[in-house]
Amino acid sequence: MITETIKNSLKKKLEALGISVATDEISLERPANREHGDWSSNVAMVTSKRLGKPARVLAEEIVESLNADPPKGIAEVIAAGPGFINFHISTVLAHEVLLRVLENGNRYGSSDAGLGKHVNVEFVSANPTGPLHAGHARGACYGDAIGNLLSYVGYEVHREFYMNDRGLQMNVFGRSLQARKNNEPLPDDGYGGEYVMEWADIMPENLTLEEITDWGCEYAKTDQQDALNQLGIHFDTWFSEKSMIENGEIDRVLEDLITEGVAYKKDGATWLSSAEFGDDKDRVLIKSNGEYTYLTPDIAYHRNKFERSDWLINVWGADHHGYIARMKAAMQALGYDSENLSVQVTQLVKLLRAGEEVKLSKRQGDIIELRSIIEEIGADSTRFMYLLQSVDSKQTFDLELAASKAMDNPVYYVQMAYARLCSVERNANEHGFQFSLLPIDELGLLVHSRELDIIRGLEILPETIELAARELAPHKIVTWLRDFANSVHGFHHDCYVVGDGISKELTNARLNLVVASRKGLKVGLDLLGVTAPKQM
RNA sequence: GCCCUCGUAGCUCAGUAGGAUAGAGCGACCGCCUCCUAAGCGGUAGGUCACAGGUUCGAUUCCUGUCGAGGGCGCCA
Structure with missing residues (x-):
């Protein structure tokens, strides 16, 4: 590589001047301004103090010496600014990139840096209690894109969707469907969305509550898959929380935590000693009424993933960030390295339409469905717009612009x-x-x-x-x-x-x-x- | 109160493993079509990089503090 050639030549010149520098100490960067050449080194500024002469003078000495005996592929070396050494590579070398692109075709820029390590990317993971909505879009586009990226640089990528298909929310959802079916008032905190009525209409008659809940879960999953398919997003696994109850995995992880001495009973509840592993405080695993907290199945789930993968990536919404410390603590308690669990948090997205904020009021149960966004602006635009900015920043974009077929889009x-x-x-x-x-x-x-x-x-x-x-x-x-x-x-x-x-x-x-x-x-x-x- | 993510042009945002004159798009103004899509290209105007210290040859970038925005701190999920 040309960068190695440059570094070695710089190293040689510095040694001739009496400074010994390791090759990896010499930094090369691409100048923002093309007039500053193709590669630039700050090595003169970094070492000038050791030599006791001004950086610019040192740079000029190095440059003179380099130009007398130019490294292969370098057309010109110039000292500039406070002491930068700028390298202009020869035209032929610059044009070689065209051959690389044309020969590698659609794999140009790919690599094997990931060494085939298995990475599990879990994203979306919406509750199976309704259609996907605007709030899921960013994580969906982001998770899929990092899957593509990691796969391109040599990881073996597994895309996974975790379904909370049991527990309180599912129960409320089932009872909401049942109430709508029977034209009865919704339960307290029931699901008020219009879709619940529509779904209740197509639901078969005379089902028990359990059957209704199962039907609703399955229907929601199919509906969510359909919307994701429209975006070209496909998961390798739809992991069922319920399955871990049925096969005893959750109970096993609890037993193991107690055996390892990192969980204990107090006040009628079972606690995880998460404070010992970097969390603010200990967390409840089993409530005094005997039910699991949300955390417990999730610990079992993450252990399950670790048994299948070298590296876990979770894409979570901003409202879950407070959960990161306890999940990492739980993994450490189980003996895993929490460094191998990366949690990527996506900040909120505010949608505008023609400059006006699109309001979502969850209380009314009226949501902007992901599907309706895709219909309004198209799948390509949906993905591109949601990937436009760093997920670390809050994002605002205008649906009208995103839908426009003009160059300002x-x-x-x-x-x-x-x-x-x-x-x-x-x-x-x-x-x-x-x-x-x-x-x-x-x-x-x-x-x-x-x-x-x-x-x-x-x-x-x-x-x-x-x-x-x-x-x-x-x-x-x-x-x-x-x-x-x-x-x-x-x-x-x-x-x-x-x-x-x-x-x-x-x-x-x-x-x-x-x-x-x-x-x-x-x-x-x-x-x-x-x-x-x-x-x- | 504590924790997380942020604060860059009128607006939406890049950039920051410390580097040279801080960039793009939109909006404003001004130019450019006998030839491959003018659905385009170019130019001008617009900045105390929230603020104050510190480290450094050099700070928008790193550290500390302050202010501001959003989110989180449950035997909810």
Whole structure:
């Protein structure tokens, strides 16, 4: 790699000046400003104190020495600013990225960094008591996208949905359905949503409460699956909480906790010694009335997942963050390393329509269904909009903008860039030009600043993917796509592939650039689960 | 009171394992179509990076505190 070449040459020069530096101490970064070169090192500023001379002077000495004997692939080295050493790589080397993209096709930027480790991504996990709503959308899009990312960098990814298909909420839901079926008043705190009436209407007659609850659960699951399918989200496992009651797993985990001495009885209840493992206080596992708390089945569930995976990722809504410490404590109490449990919390999303806040009032039971959002703005737009920003930040977006088929809608801007490249390629084909992979020296015709923008964009895609995967931050892919789409539109505007005054050789070289760009966009869109339309 | 996530342009947001002149889109204003989608491209205006200290050659980024927003602190789920 070129970065290794640069680091080694810097190390050699520093040693000649009497400073010994480990290779990994030398940091190289990509300057934000392209005039500052392709790679930049701050090593002169970091070491100048040890040498007792100004950083800028040291940088110039190093630069002079480097230019006398330039490292392979480096065209020029320049000292700049307070003491940066900027490296400009040779054109040929820059263009090699096109060959890498064209040869790797739709796997460009993938890696085996995950070493095939098994990661379980649990997300959505809505209660089976109704349709998915707006509040589930962010976690759904996010969870699926990090699954894509991790899979792309070499993890074995398992997508999982946990169903709380037993307990108090299910009971209330069953009784709500029953009341609606019999035209009786809803129970206290019953489910007031309109869907309960609709579902009660299609529910078979003369069922017992237990049968009603089971029917409702199954119906809700099917309904939720249907909405997720519309987004292209598919789970490997729909894990039933109830199944852990039936097979005794929950009781087993309780016994083990007591045996290990990390759970105890007090005041008629059973407690987890979670405070010993980093939680604020101990937590109740079995209430004095004999029922499990919410925590207990969840502990059993997480142990179940750990038995199947190396790494667990939970995607939770902001209202669950207070739960993280006790879950990690419980896992440590069971002997697992809580470092292998990552909990990603998604902040709330506020929806606007034409600038007006879309109000949800849960008390009335009236919700915005996820399905209705998908119908209003489309699956691609839903995914893209929800992935636009870091999940650490609260998000606001306008449904009207998200539905618009105009360039101010980011998803259309990016998709249009893809469609344009396809269109350019079709046009070239009609003019008798077929894409074929050119040797590197013929790609050297690509020197226009728009072309170099694209080459640079493709160059940084793999490291963008690597970073997005490492930080579980798919919005970094979105940011790359928007930047890259901008480069594509600029290229399209200024660089005709076929036309008067464009040589045959340039047309062929640009056709290579077009195909490489198209593949780059496709990689990014695929990672987000957004389609890449050939025309719009 | 304690904990978590935040606070960057009029609006919506990037950026921060410490780096050079803090970026994009929208909105405002001004330009650009004999040729591949003007569904586009370019330019101008717009910032004490919430505030105050600290560490550093260098802080929007790290540390401490203050203020502000949202969320969480149950034998609820």
